[in-house]
Amino acid sequence: MVYTCFQMVRDCRADQPQGWRYFVSTYVPVIRKILAHYAGTEVDETELDRLLLSLRRPESNLFRSLEPSPERSFVAEMRQAILASLPAPEPEIALDLATVTEALEPLTMTEKHAAWFETMRYDAASAGELMRVAPATVQKIRDRAADLLRGKLDQWNRTLLADNGLALGREAAAASGKDCLPVKAFLDILDGRTTWRERETMERHVNTCWHCVDHNARMQEVIGLLRSCKPLDEAASARYLKVIGVEAERRPVWKRMFGAG
Numbered sequence: 001m002v003y004t005c006f007q008m009v010r011d012c013r014a015d016q017p018q019g020w021r022y023f024v025s026t027y028v029p030v031i032r033k034i035l036a037h038y039a040g041t042e043v044d045e046t047e048l049d050r051l052l053l054s055l056r057r058p059e060s061n062l063f064r065s066l067e068p069s070p071e072r073s074f075v076a077e078m079r080q081a082i083l084a085s086l087p088a089p090e091p092e093i094a095l096d097l098a099t100v101t102e103a104l105e106p107l108t109m110t111e112k113h114a115a116w117f118e119t120m121r122y123d124a125a126s127a128g129e130l131m132r133v134a135p136a137t138v139q140k141i142r143d144r145a146a147d148l149l150r151g152k153l154d155q156w157n158r159t160l161l162a163d164n165g166l167a168l169g170r171e172a173a174a175a176s177g178k179d180c181l182p183v184k185a186f187l188d189i190l191d192g193r194t195t196w197r198e199r200e201t202m203e204r205h206v207n208t209c210w211h212c213v214d215h216n217a218r219m220q221e222v223i224g225l226l227r228s229c230k231p232l233d234e235a236a237s238a239r240y241l242k243v244i245g246v247e248a249e250r251r252p253v254w255k256r257m258f259g260a261g
Contacts, residue, residue, distance in 0.1 A: 005071035012063040019063075020056070020246040025237045028052070029229040030075060034082050037121060038166070049243045051085055056244050073183050075222045080173065083166065091163035093155045097171040097210055100161075103152040104145055109207040114138045115145040116213050119165035120221065130220045172214035179205055181212055186219045 003022055011019025031051065035043050055062055055078070062074075062081055104112060110133070117127035117138075124142065128135040150156040161168070185202060188194045194202070206212040232240075238248045 005074055009063045009070065009074065017246050017249075020244060021237065021241065021249055024052075024240045024244070024246075025231045027075070027078065028232055028237075028240050030225050031078070031082060033225060033229055034079055035086075038083060038086055040121070049240075051082065052240060052244050054085065055081060071226065072187065072219065072222050075226060076183070076218050079218060079222065079225075083169065086166060088166040088170070089163070091160075091167075093153070093157060093160055093163070095149075095153075095160055095164040095168065097168055097175065099152055100149070100168065101210060103148045106148065107141070107145065109203050109213070111141045111145070112207070112210075112213050113217055114141040115161065116210075116217050118142055118145075118161040119168045120217060121162050121165055122221075130217075130224050169214060172210045175209075175211040177209070177211070180209060181205065181215070183215075183219070186212075186216045189216070190219060190223065 003018070005026075008019045008022045008026075012023060013019075028048075032043050032048065035048065035051075054060060060081060062077055104115060107115065110131075113131060114127060114133065114137075117130065122130065124139040125135040127133075128138045131138070145161075146156075146158060149160060153160075157163075181202060185194075189199060189202065206216065234248070241248050
């Protein structure tokens with residue numbers, strides 16, 4: 001019987017051990033990867049422990065039913081909770097979303113996505129893989145975006161978008177409007193379930209909305225994270241289960257001896 005993310009959310013909400021065991025084994029690797037990417041350093045185990053404890057608290061509001069695609073939606077929400085826990089560094093040159101909006105207005109939707117992935121600290125090769133675009137094309141777009149930004153600022157440096165990435169991401173996430181698209185719309189695009197007419201309508205909105213640019217980029221990032229992360233083994237999971245106060249599963253001796261699931 002397959003145990004799903006939807007069932008995990010249900011069981012974690014009810015504080016059932018099987019939910020937390022699945023969460024730890026399946027999603028701690030994802031959490032580690034997000035922390036390492038956005039913090040830019042080796043993962044601090046003490047900070048990871050604190051984060052896991054905070055995610056377990058009822059007030060974290062993470063474990064709730066998320067249809068129509070529970071796992072990707074869940075990981076996207078978890079990603080936001082993780083980034084909210086990170087301190088935004090003080091950039092050498094501050095940049096706000098209003099300036100980004102004005103400077104990058106000439107770019108198309110795809111070009112804005114390529115530029116936005118720079119705020120998410122993805123290099124051209126990694127962004128190209130997530131977007132399914134050639135890295136050289138991404139770099140060309142970023143060079144144009146850099147020139148557009150430089151024309152609007154008294155001070156400028158090449159790492160301006162990445163240096164302000166966390167703050168810009170939080171500003172974009174908070175800027176939702178009544179016409180912003182639901183998660184399902186982004187997943188329909190990424191899964192190829194959208195008609196050309198629907199896609200054109202969505203693109204018209206997204207092209208003028210950094211909230212939706214950010215949201216779509218997050219969903220592309222989540223797909224990449226889930227593709228690249230493997231679950232923890234039993235021994236590695238036990239350490240984190242102990243941190244959050246959940247007993248590891250006791251399997252029969254013969255299963256432990258022969259490595260049976």
